[in-house]
Amino acid sequence: MRRVMLSIATALAISSAHAAEDTCLMFAARNIAKGGGNFYIYRSFSKEKVDLIKGDALEYDVEMATSLDDLCKRSDYISVHVYLNPETRYLVGREHFAVMKPSAYLINCARGGVVDEAALIDALQRKQLAGAGLDVFEKEPVDPANPLLKMDNVSLTNHYASYSEVAWERAQTQLGEEAMRIAKGMWPMSLINPDVRHVVPPRTPARSWEVYAREVSATRHR
Numbered sequence: 177m178r179r180v181m182l183s184i185a186t187a188l189a190i191s192s193a194h195a196a197e198d199t200c201l202m203f204a205a206r207n208i209a210k211g212g213g214n215f216y217i218y219r220s221f222s223k224e225k226v227d228l229i230k231g232d233a234l235e236y237d238v239e240m241a242t243s244l245d246d247l248c249k250r251s252d253y254i255s256v257h258v259y260l261n262p263e264t265r266y267l268v269g270r271e272h273f274a275v276m277k278p279s280a281y282l283i284n285c286a287r288g289g290v291v292d293e294a295a296l297i298d299a300l301q302r303k304q305l306a307g308a309g310l311d312v313f314e315k316e317p318v319d320p321a322n323p324l325l326k327m328d329n330v331s332l333t334n335h336y337a338s339y340s341e342v343a344w345e346r347a348q349t350q351l352g353e354e355a356m357r358i359a360k361g362m363w364p365m366s367l368i369n370p371d372v373r374h375v376v377p378p379r380t381p382a383r384s385w386e387v388y389a390r391e392v393s394a395t396r397h398r
Contacts (some may be wrong), residue, residue, distance in 0.1 A: 190200070201301065209232050218298075233376055233396060244267075244268075244272065245271075245272065245275055245351050248272045248275050248280075249275050249276070249277075249278050251276075251277075251284065252277060252280055252281070253280070253281050254276075254278060254281070254282050254283065255283040255284075255285065256268060256282070256283065256284045256285065256286045256290055256291065257285060257286050258286050258287075258290055259286075259287070260286070260288075260289045260290055261286035264290050265289050265290065266289070266290070266291070266292045267290050267291070268282070268284075268290060268291045268292065269291075269292040269298075270292060270295040270298070270299070271296050273295060273296065273298075273299035273304050273305060274298075274304065276304060276305045277304060277305070278304065278305065278306065279305075279306050280305045280306060280307060281305065281309065281385075282305060282307075282308045282309070283308070283309040283313065284294065284308070284309075284312055285311055285335070286312065287312055288310075288312040288313040288314040288315070289314050289318060290313070293313065293314040293315075293324075295310060296324075297323050297324060298322075299305075299325075300327060300329060300330065305328035306329060307327075307330060307331070308324075308329070308330045308331070309330070309331045309332075309333075309335045310324065310330065310332055310333075311332070311334060311335045311336065312335055349365075353365075353385045354366065355385075356388075357388075358384055360377055360388075361379055361380055361382050362381065362382050363379045363380070363381060363382045364382060364385065365382040365384075367382075
């Protein structure tokens with residue numbers, strides 16, 4: 177489970193750049209256990225953030241799923257990152273577990289109430305999905321009698337948020353990449369105030385760092 181969570185850390189970094197009260201973000205990674213595969217993202221958020229998310233998705237080669245059901249059907253690993261509010265309570269429930277692959281894993285690092293815990297327990301007991309990784313519970317402190325504590329196919333940790341070596345390293349790297357884009361006359365990939373496009377001189381579209389690095393290398397070797 178730890179390997180899976182580290183493998184999708186890059187894709188999950190997109191959420192932290194665009195979090196807001198009206199934002200719902202859910203990510204899924206597919207075939208990570210095989211060392212590759214596709215990343216999917218299901219999102220529901222305010223209209224002005226669409227371009228920002230699309231830019232990040234392009235950079236990290238993340239495909240936007242058409243619906244939450246679509247994401248659940250296609251994914252082997254699903255990681256939830258969303259605020260808990262009246263609209264997101266039980267965002268993931270019985271109907272979603274019913275369409276997941278029997279080999280799928282659910283990772284919830286958001287808030288316990290985002291997932292219908294009773295439905296999750298039932299789905300795990302019925303083998304509707306392979307397992308779960310959780311650092312939040314619907315009721316906290318967690319009830320010692322909670323069945324999740326006794327399941328062999330469930331990994332539990334304390335809620336540690338974004339404080340990991342991978343997250344800190346990626347944040348610093350991404351900051352440097354964005355600074356270089358601005359210095360080279362490009363728009364940043366994670367532009368949080370798109371209205372600025374109307375008041376500053378035109379810039380070239382943001383390009384993924386890998387693409388830009390290849391272009392620079394090719395120019396130097398001409």
